[in-house]
Amino acid sequence: MTKYFQRPYHRPDVYTILRYYTGFGRYDDDFVDRLSRHYSVLIFSIFILIVSSVQFVGKPISCFTPASFTGAHITYTDYVCWISDTYFISFDKDIPEANDFELRQGSHVIRFYQYVPFILMLQTFGFFLPGFFWRRGSSHLGLSLQKYLDQLHMSSHLLL
Numbered sequence: 001m002t003k004y005f006q007r008p009y010h011r012p013d014v015y016t017i018l019r020y021y022t023g024f025g026r027y028d029d030d031f032v033d034r035l036s037r038h039y040s041v042l043i044f045s046i047f048i049l050i051v052s053s054v055q056f057v058g059k060p061i062s063c064f065t066p067a068s069f070t071g072a073h074i075t076y077t078d079y080v081c082w083i084s085d086t087y088f089i090s091f092d093k094d095i096p097e098a099n100d101f102e103l104r105q106g107s108h109v110i111r112f113y114q115y116v117p118f119i120l121m122l123q124t125f126g127f128f129l130p131g132f133f134w135r136r137g138s139s140h141l142g143l144s145l146q147k148y149l150d151q152l153h154m155s156s157h158l159l160l
Helices: 002-006 014-022 031-056 071-083 101-105 113-140 145-159
Strands: none
16 A cells, blocks of 8 residues: 555646657757757748738738729629739739730739648648658657667777
């Protein structure tokens, strides 16, 4: 009975859990790995939150509408602008006619702005997944990088 009460109880705190899942405190990487795995993922995640909050919560785009449009017309026009390709017109140029096909097919067409959060998400996974697979694979397959580095260092002394 006394042995049961003498056994220390380990209750992991938040810091221990975060260190385990994020890989902080491991010594099988260097600053570049941490930059790629942690800081790039953090920066991209912040950008995803900023861009997504504007796109999905706020007003993602504001298109030019005539003065005669009411609120419902403006909202509908903004939705149509959001889902269709738009094009950039400089302030020093005249607004083209609706049937000006050359401008819509030119180099001024913008097709990617709806997909920016998804592109950032793919980039975030591209930075996160290699380190994630390395940490999971090395811990579950019994790979000890420190052990291999020590053996390599010892064998280099034997060869010289």
